[in-house]
Amino acid sequence: MVVTTTDVMETVDKILEEHGTDQSAIIAILQSIQKVYRYLPEEALTYLAERMDISASKIYGIATFYENFSLEPKGKHIIKICDGTACHIRKSQPILDALRKELSLHEGKNTTDDLLITVEMVSCLGACSLAPVVNVDGVVYAKMTPAKATELVRKLREGSLDEDKN
Amino acid sequence: MKIRTSEELFQLHNRFKGELENQRKQIVVCAGTGCVASGALDIYEEFKRLIEEKGLSSKAEVVKEVEDVTVKKSGCPGLCEAGPLVRVEPGDILYTKVKVEDCKDIIEETFIKDKTLDRLLFTKEDQVYSSRKTIPFYTNQTRLVLEDCGEIDPESIEEYIAHGGYLALAKALNEMSPKDVCDEVLKANLRGRGGGGFPAGKKWSQVLSYESDMKYVICNGDEGDPGAFMDMCIMEGLPHAVIEGMIIAAYATKAREGYIYVRAEYPLAVKRLTQAIKEAREYGLLGENILGSDLSFDIHINQGAGAFVCGEGSALIASIEGERGMPRVKAKRTVEEGLWKKPTVLNNVETFANVRYIIQRGADWFRTIGTENSPGTKAFSVTGSVNTTGVVEVPMGITLREIIFDICGGIKDGRDFKAIQIGGPSGGCLTAEHLDMPLDFDSLTEVGAMIGSGGMVVMDQDTCIVEVARFFMNFTQNESCGKCVPCREGTKRMLEIMEKIVGGQATMKDLEILEELGHVVTETSLCGLGKTAANPVLSTLKYFRDEYIEHIVDKKCRAGVCEALKTIRIRPELCKGCSKCARICPVDAIEGKLKEPYVINVEKCIKCGACIESCAFQAIEEV
Amino acid sequence: MGIMIIDNKKVEFTDEKNVLEVVRKAGIDLPTFCYHSELSIYGACRMCIVEDDRGKIFASCAQLPKDGMVIYTQTPKLRKYRKTILELLLANHERDCTSCNITGRCTLRKLAHRFGIDDVRFGELDEKLPIDDSSHSIVRNPNKCIYCGDCVRVCDEVQGLGILSFTHRGSDLRISPAFDKSLSEVECVNCGQCRTACPTGAITVKDDRERFWDALLDKDTRVVAQIAPAVRVALGERFGLEAGTITIGKIVAALKMMGVDEVYDTGFAADITVIEESEEFVERLKSNQDLPLFTSCCPAWVKFAEYRYPELVDNISSCKSPQQMFGAVVKEYYRKKDEEDGKKTVMVSIMPCTAKKAEAAREEFVNNGVRDVDIVITTNELARLIVEMGIVFDELEDQSLDMPFGLASGSGVIFGTTGGVTEAVVMRLLKDKPDHTEKQVIFNEVRGLDNIKEASFNVDGREVRVAIVHGLKNADNLIKMIKAGEKHYDFIEVMACPGGCVSGGGQPAPIDSEIRAKRASGLYRIDRKSFIKSSELNPLVTELFEDFLKDKKEILHVHKNSEVSYGQ
């Protein structure tokens, strides 16, 4: 997505209309910005700093503190592999390895070059009984295996994954 | 519709209750996170479609007269592993692992022909359970807080009211003063379910005692322990129970605003809570002059953004205030200077969900459950190597043996119990010798573990205890906020050593340093995260030191988990000497003479596993 | 109020804000990294831990003293834990003390020595981060940071700027400007307050000693030095003297030994400033334009205004700061002579201030291709130069400043502390009033270390309202009040550093309110003793105006570009 200044300003203004400019709303605001761009563009944060009268570095500090925020563009589809205790014990690591291999990703590179898919490890998604689980764009897939996960990714690529389970 | 008086609430309660009782035929589809993950929503839709197709009318709302079958969603009854679950009433029939294709049969057979479908019933050791209530998983629990979880529709305030919801609030408002409420909770000795076990009544009384223009009630729904999901269950399945507890707390402490902090990984909980708050406002149970009283109170939801440390009270407050979620040192406690420096009640989800029972049934009744110093029940999420994983609720003082064997059906595949990690990354590890110890706040602390969040991970002989300790160390190290030196630097060095151990590169000197660091981190860290970060390592070192030593000295992982300690070998008795493996090995680690057994040079082998697959005689194995 | 038992001794406490203060009062110097009496309590370094009678260990900086509290500051556990904490810090630290700018003044090094760390068992610094030396004033070496957060809190709580923040978390924790930019790319005003708070070499001052030696050792240069007022009351601390001790004579002697040709007093230029700025003020009062008039002598404040309130730039006095005025005058003064002697004059200023380095480098301070000031040396750098040269400071015989620019009035000298500029200007405006008591009342109002001070007086029937503010956060608050119409002033003195230049970023650290007050009182002592009280009575200044500056007064002024110029 090309980020233009007016676009950013309009977007941020709209989000601020909803949340107000009090510092207590910052996390919700960042979440909303990320929802729009799938990451937090520097431009948006700089403008936000001005509008909220908070220093830009403070906002940067907040954005880099919370795991869910990304300062780099994320993929269109986000695959979260659970590495909570239950999932870890039931072998979630091989799922990650398989997906990385399938998508040519590695530690430190979580998003495919075409910005289609991001793969991340997260902790417990709350479906531990069905471990290991994988969450694709908000939909939880239970009792995964490396093979099933690879299959999922192929479907994602083809655009044939039926995602309206929730 | 606003309820203006308690009188009106009672009337509504009676009406809804009557209406609910009229719904004789019900299909209850579990719509908890687990079952949704296994396809529950498709099943729900399918039932609705089928019923309409059959000409049966399906009405989910209690407020309306119902003729035939009601299809509805419920929260999680805890048996997630067997999901998607569908319960059919009358008869308390529980169908497990239901597929969309099964829906038709359920309607045809169970409703029209009045026959149960055996193939979908819960089965254990050849025993088929036709009624949910007879399944050992339930018979051995004491479901109090979770009684209605899985029973009622979480998206319907009417059902909650039908089940006696908000009557405790009415009682508190009508019959008790704020101080009475605090005293009752104190007398019940309701101890915080979020880990620390601090008496909730004490907190409330203190908040009540401070004069302030503003006070807050915060519900901690961050549940960051990777492997615990009881609080999620409650928030998803009984959102109103949490809200009612919070309103009562607000009345007891004269607070005016509330916050529920939910971790972002629980979108369904957020959705249900948001819906519940909206309904409660519509009914006048939140807002100005609740039930005609002087109490005005409203609740906001704050979503976390991925930081375990935000479960810690002061970090959570910093996060609500819009800061980095770093714990703060304060001369004054949260009850005096909490959110925005105002007196604040901070309790856990389950703590709040208990309150309605204490108010309605009294402290004396509450104290009949559980133990003297830890009254009541506790929910645990049990995962790992047990036959039935899921959320269970048991009276305090129950033994691990009862939970693992009686409720959860024992260890998977008949293997041996080895250990249980309790309390997640801040907890400790217990072994067979603790199986019969009563579980409560104090006894667990005595043996170096803690109830913590309530996560339980059962481990058998195939689990490497050292690897599990490394996993938790990795988790806390990753989640450390980095503020204080012992936690930021100490956990990092501890993790380095743990990695060396499972990687087969550690020395006994490292083990000594590991232990020393463990104590420094525990005693000098700023917040609970650091103070408990070393627990998994220290407690496994206490009970399984020999396994650490095996990893270090013998370079051996007895569970066969630690990759680096595995070796690949050729079994000479099976090797035909065909040389295929030697040709395939990328590093020429296999040597030998044709027609004679080949050998792998372990120094050279990079454990790529290629040879194992190549051998037509299955002569190569991993040990 | 109450009594605590510390290491088996009874210690009374009154309003101490934490156990740490009580322990220190008892004469025990508990080690700390993250506690500063003037900043919020952070509680992160865990060095200040103590043990209570039940064996519980806690950070004393974050605990209120309680009557009957029993604590120990030295137990086997505490000893071991403190050592381990230090060892953990050092393990993740670029430990090259021998070539570290701060060595000798480094709290980390001192404590490592004090606690006898003779082995670091926990691995090494894993990844070297780049050093940021983009700023004219400040150098950041993140590899020496111990994340005590002192700089973050100073910049936020005192300066209200929040240039440096914590970013990331856990073992990836960093201190940095927004988006990991360099200091020259952000709105850092170069005040150096972060440096004075930093206990390690992670934040240091850009070192210009080499350039100074180069000038000194070049035969073709005439090295002229000016010494700012605040230097003379702080330098002594680096040689074991009490804060506030006046060492101007020794400083002159030392500079002469190094080979400086002429040594002058910035206070002289301050006198010029007073005259020029008063004149400007009177003009503006008359025309009632561009009021309030803000002072211009603090470059950090000027920069702050340029970034935050560009619309106020025209309200800032057009006078150059004393440093720059001096440079301009000296360069002009020696122009002919240089041509004759075949020399080049190099203007070196000895300043308490890090922002002065950036100020000297600003593009507008060039006159006919000649820079007003060439090299800026801070008090701390001067101390190192003295040591490097091998000068035994306490044995130096006092020498006097050179003429014609070595004479300053008392007014010129108190520029070094908050309120000083205002006092000088008031003095000048009321020069015709013989009534000393009235002046004294006003001076009492403008002296002292309150955050914001105000006074008003009558000039030719008009009420003149002045305000004095130090610390940029206070300045920001004041401007906000003015903008909201809650406050009205005609003249506002702003100093970026708390207490003014006495606690500038180039001064010896640590600095607390006590040290600050001692240094300020040193300056007032000079004022009291000086024969020439006010600027217009400085005969050399008068002469300069009548003679040399007659047709050159424009070199004393600057027309600031209101455009923000980053990277200065």
Ligand SMILES: Cc1cc2nc3c(=O)[nH]c(=O)nc-3n(C[C@H](O)[C@H](O)[C@H](O)COP(=O)(O)O)c2cc1C
């Ligand atoms: C690192 C850390 C994480 C925590 N996470 C949670 C949590 O997820 N949920 C929770 O209720 N309490 C959590 N706690 C405990 C809280 O700090 C606090 O004690 C609790 O919410 C108080 O409620 P209670 O008294 O009802 O248990 C955590 C504590 C620490 C130190």
Ligand code: SF4
């Ligand atoms: S113990 Fe860990 S999580 Fe807690 S404040 Fe210290 S660094 Fe942060």
Ligand code: SF4
């Ligand atoms: S492939 Fe199998 S049988 Fe052939 S040499 Fe290797 S181990 Fe022996």
Ligand code: SF4
């Ligand atoms: S595991 Fe790989 S490297 Fe090792 S012997 Fe077999 S083929 Fe060679």
Ligand code: SF4
């Ligand atoms: S900061 Fe201190 S400890 Fe670190 S290298 Fe410099 S002098 Fe040594």
Ligand code: SF4
């Ligand atoms: S103190 Fe030690 S390390 Fe430093 S220069 Fe001297 S000998 Fe070398």
Ligand code: SF4
């Ligand atoms: S020099 Fe001043 S403005 Fe710049 S970072 Fe340091 S304290 Fe902040």
Ligand code: SF4
């Ligand atoms: S730069 Fe200095 S003051 Fe800032 S956190 Fe690092 S060590 Fe502390």
Ligand code: SF4
């Ligand atoms: S107050 Fe003085 S020392 Fe501080 S920045 Fe301003 S001029 Fe420099």
Ligand code: FES
């Ligand atoms: S551990 Fe993976 S869902 Fe809980």
Ligand code: FES
């Ligand atoms: S989610 Fe359905 S039983 Fe837990």
Ligand code: FES
């Ligand atoms: S001085 Fe107390 S923790 Fe740093």
